[in-house]
Amino acid sequence: MRGFRKIRAWRVVASTVTASALLGLAACGTSGPSTTSSAKGLTMWALTDQTILKESVDAYNKDHPDAKITLQLYANDDYKQKLRVAFGAGKAPDLFFNWGGGALDDYVKAGKVDALTSAQVNTGRFTPSVMQSATFDGKVYGVPANGLAPVVLYYNKKVLKSAGVEPPKTYDELMTAVKKLKGDGVTPISLAANSKWPTLMYLEYLLDRKGGSEVFSKIASGDASAWKDPAVTQANQYLQDLTEAGAFGDNASSVNYDQGASTALLYTGKAGMELMGTWEYANLVKAAPDFAKSDLGYVAFPALSDGAGSPKSIVGNPSNFLSLNSESKHKTEALEYLKDFVLDDSQVDAYLAAGSVPPVNGLESKLAATKSSDKAWLQFVYDLVQNSPGFQLSWDQALPSDQADPLLTNVDKSFLRQIKPKQFGENMSEAAQ
Template sequence: MWALNDQTILKQSVDAYNKDHPDAKITLRLFANDDYKQKLRVAFGANQAPDLFFNWGGGALNDYVKAGKVDALTTSEVNTARYTPSVMQSATFDGKVYGVPANGLAPVVLYYNKKVLADAGVKPPKTYDDPLVAVKKLKAKDFVPLSLAENSKWPTLMYLEYLLDRAGSAEVFSKIASSDSSVWKDPSVTKANQYLQDLSEAGAFGDNASSVNYDQGSSTALLYTGKAAIEVMGTWEYANIAKAAPDKTAARAIAPSVWSRTASGRDRPGSSGRECAAARPRTTADRKQEKSTAQSRAVRRGHRPDARAPDSNSLDSADGNSHRHPASP
């Protein structure tokens, strides 16, 4: 089984499973975010993919499905009724299920450094316009207004997801997730990109965002060391901050908030859906077997854990709500 190195709860689940199944143990390998994506592609290309692997669902998983690299799960292998239908959408293609939730839904929030905002005379942001207004004050005090790991690419996508969710609607997201290319012409897509461009042109991300990498902890460090004021990130970031700077979380020096509204007036917090695809690569032997038996399995027998990992992303956004994005990093 392959997964990300921040999934500590998953490791505990695998350890518990191995203890109960000594004759069919799971070997868990954990990777850094960006490295993981490349290693997974290479492994599938070389027909050496893992039996079970973590994936974000949506297009990232569907690429492997279209290429015939993973098998669908059967009703005897997973009880989909346990999960909210909307959650299963990102791992369901052509009516077949290729993954089950592993880490739950993680709201995407704005973390802010209380002292930095106070020193600059800025209040915690509640609307899209607030950071724009605060940029000049924060830059005047030599703070980076918004810490962004642009070098890792996907953190920038979070902004687009977040802003499109408010400029457009959940329906726009659903159509994009279903590969409806016509939706890219929706005015809300242009508006969301304009919001992001306005932030960039205002200098909200500082001068070195393109060299900031998330896996190295750079964007996180800018926030808790007091060099940046705000960071947009999933709730898993709280655990990273608590590990790197426990004094900051203990003293509640870092707090979460949300952009409750954009100029369009839409009100909906963001989130990042995370799925775990339970699958194995299909081999030539598999295809021969399928022709004769019309049967396929999602993983090797004896290698599927009975228990699923609980949600390790427990920090709620300020208003306690969440909305699943069909695409995530």
């Protein structure tokens, strides 16, 4: 789980660089090692917190002492911009870490990434719903490189019990829980609204539950008019209803996720629930191990009784990916690394030991045999993904990068009820033109 502890920090980073602009960055300078100047051995870029992924590089280098991978690690706040500049200057690495979705598709459309076949990297071993985030026009452009990260609803067992609340399975039950928890003197749902992307999770789920996956699929495909679908308006209405009911307390807009405040509200008993990705589990285990062991609960996001979407569908981060630079001079070596060292058996075991479920098929026997104290959690996450008909990538990653700023801005405005529910879709439709 260590590999996901900072993944969502990228939600606050927006890009003004589109696929067409990528091709015009040659004059912007360079960053990091050059693939074109390396006489032998691969170059690869990733984030500093990807410790288990780094172990796969170490394993490859042990087997290839004369042509090792040169791994360059970056902090979250620097990485995306450095990658754009490097690609524009022709100095990008052979393999690069990414989030899939619209940002990766920008590079694909710019001709910067090679498609990967099943014969080359054995794509059939990975969870199908995860692969959708790196698949464009029927071709695969990335190999999953770390654990699954769906968004789930965490809850404090003691706080819910004190208020006479059961973990909500429907939106109506969630609203009832909000009223009871508020009446018991606690914040019903912890939310780091200051960071904006945690609020986005609600709209992602509510739209999927209300309209089904087809609505956002149209949006992600470039249909700007789909933002005006009635289901988008209704999703915003549901969010505003929660806000008006006091679901998030009075100070959510001052709470920032990176400071750990929203996490602390849950384990200190000041909040009853929190909607967050699976990386939060590792944060809770580290910050409050006793709470995580005895009082932490988790369920899927509630269903909508009148919704067209499946209550088993999930949203979040299917995985991060490693993609191959189309200008790499070491493609044979890169393909060997992707096929034989990324999420191999040792990597799978390492992720499970860290409390994270890797996106590979056939983990039933490993999960059954694990002696880890995280066993129930691992099984929950695995079943959640395996039983889901769809795994929707977070909107700010699925959409073209130039829509990230207006998306998060309008999410915040909707949360604050500064715009009407219908206006959210109208604003986003205009931004997508």
